[in-house]
Amino acid sequence: MPAVALEYLHTYTLIHDDLPAMDNDDLRRGKATSHKMFGEANAILAGDALLTIAFEVLGQVEAQAPHPPNQMILELAMAAGSRGVAGGQFEDLASEGREPDPEQLEYIHTHKTARLIRAACRMGAIAAGAPMEKLEALSTYGERAGLAFQIADDILNATSTAEELGKAVGSDAARRKMTYVALYGTRRAQERAEALTDEAVAALAPLGSRSEPLIALAHFMVHRTS
């Protein structure tokens, strides 16, 4: 159930981020974006409905002790709202055309992307009743791997093709967005993504050999080509 809620929430962020008033993207995963297919009003409403149903799904499950029953709802709300995705997207749009600012870039990437991936890791741990030490390990993993994921996204936007990526490329530069590539160049961005991946993997030590799928996932996220 937490996975379903996260899928709904993630789809909401994609639909709203693609809107004409936001990133104005016509293509997503090789298909026309929601507002191109169904109109802007319906895309906004579809996002609203997906955001709502994410919480409805979580209202039907309880976390396992030692976590409070409602903890997953709080985690998702913190990752989604003004202190999460919506706050990150606000800064992202506000940053367009501004002077490069490493602190603002970190804020945008952390809030727009890393918080949600971190929440996904935490919610899985909370649903399963993981002890606090493992929850913390997974939090750090999610945060670092999530940031690495967004840096890889910046790199792909600058270096890939629309055909390979299934969405527009070069749009960050065209909109003068504050990205890792814009601030540090492709090579240093790649190095930072690798370093963050190493930190993510190192954080998993308390989980022992059971963390192998998560290690593979962290590597996949920065070496993906789409």
Next chain:
Amino acid sequence: MPAVALEYLHTYTLIHDDLPAMDNDDLRRGKATSHKMFGEANAILAGDALLTIAFEVLGQVEAQAPHPPNQMILELAMAAGSRGVAGGQFEDLASEGREPDPEQLEYIHTHKTARLIRAACRMGAIAAGAPMEKLEALSTYGERAGLAFQIADDILNATSTAEELGKAVGSDAARRKMTYVALYGTRRAQERAEALTDEAVAALAPLGSRSEPLIALAHFMVHRTS
């Protein structure tokens, strides 16, 4: 806390409903609407953040027995999402310019407005641990009074002034929206609102004299001038 959550949720619906892609309203409560003040992207994000924080607030409280702890979250989600406000708004926009259809009108008004007022009544009862008989009474009250409220809204849009109402008037007719006034005329709309108010008040019988403020509220909702 349920009242705070409902206030957040209600504000989200107003901000998103006013958007250019939706009802495209410039004025609300006598002031410029959110997208006029802060731009369309920020208005969308503000609505998203308010919708999110409504659930976050409810994640911090528990319903009283005999209701399950998470019940208020489920109530709000059902009132807000595709089976509530977002679904009603979808049909509302889809109805513009269409042939009058009493069934579709009922669907729009019930989902766009009455469900949320009904949820407000139910959530108060659930927070207080009201027995099922009283919960049902308050549900019926909220549904009927909520529908009456929306009919009164239709009438005000057709008959009031922008100065008195603090928002645009005549916009329903201009957009060829499906309203009670459009389908039945002002007089029959008024009669229906009165009849629904009577039903709402009658439903409160199990609550005895403690229901007096709710009776006054139901009358206020249909006799208001703004």
